Amino acid sequence: MTLQLPEEEEAEAMAPSAVTSCLAGLRKLLGMLLSLLSPSYEYSKVGSELLQNDQMEGFHPEDESWRTQRKKINAVDSLNPNVRKRILRDLRRLKSEEGLGLEVEDCECITDWVVKLVGAKGTVYEGELYRLRVRFHADYPGQPPEVTFMRPAPVHEHIYSDGKICLNILYNDWNPQLDVKSVCLSLLSMLSSAKSKKRPPDNDSTVVMSQGQKTRNMQWEFHDDKC
Numbered sequence: 001m002t003l004q005l006p007e008e009e010e011a012e013a014m015a016p017s018a019v020t021s022c023l024a025g026l027r028k029l030l031g032m033l034l035s036l037l038s039p040s041y042e043y044s045k046v047g048s049e050l051l052q053n054d055q056m057e058g059f060h061p062e063d064e065s066w067r068t069q070r071k072k073i074n075a076v077d078s079l080n081p082n083v084r085k086r087i088l089r090d091l092r093r094l095k096s097e098e099g100l101g102l103e104v105e106d107c108e109c110i111t112d113w114v115v116k117l118v119g120a121k122g123t124v125y126e127g128e129l130y131r132l133r134v135r136f137h138a139d140y141p142g143q144p145p146e147v148t149f150m151r152p153a154p155v156h157e158h159i160y161s162d163g164k165i166c167l168n169i170l171y172n173d174w175n176p177q178l179d180v181k182s183v184c185l186s187l188l189s190m191l192s193s194a195k196s197k198k199r200p201p202d203n204d205s206t207v208v209m210s211q212g213q214k215t216r217n218m219q220w221e222f223h224d225d226k227c
Helices: 006-037 081-095 180-192 203-209
Strands: 102-109 112-118 129-135 146-149
Touching: 081 102, 081 180, 102 180, 112 180, 129 180, 146 180
Parallel strands: none
Antiparallel strands: 102 112, 112 129, 129 146
């Protein structure tokens, strides 16, 4: 019989736990290596709260929740006086129009507007209420404003479920002679010409891949000459 000292007994008792811990560490390391070598497509899985394909109509008139959700990210103080003057001119022109289904609902921050748009009579969007968010930058009107629909956006073949709009005058075909009124009228016309409600064929992939991007900086491939 061999006599074990107390220290030897303690070391022997700890040996199995040390081996177990070592094996667990190796398994964790192996799992990390496998995850790096195996492709993951989790980024492409988007919940319905982002795509919102089942939403067929916009905000109701009594819905004021957007006021607290909206962020005013543009600094007014950085505007060139000529840019500020031009934005105010656009605002006056849009406010002076009546009977077009357009209304400036909020312009507390002059570089970040909310414009209410009502579907025209006799169209598939008749009476439906939507809101546009119009954001100006320091290079306006040399470059277009950033215009998107506040969600839920109209279900239209040139409007993505996250509010992005496929309309050429908001990108490459922008002309400094255009203004916000011109853009809004073009959007009303685009809605009025629709025969049915459907999303763009690449809606889901575009919404996923364009998260966090400014729309005016995106490279668009227009589906046809209608947008």
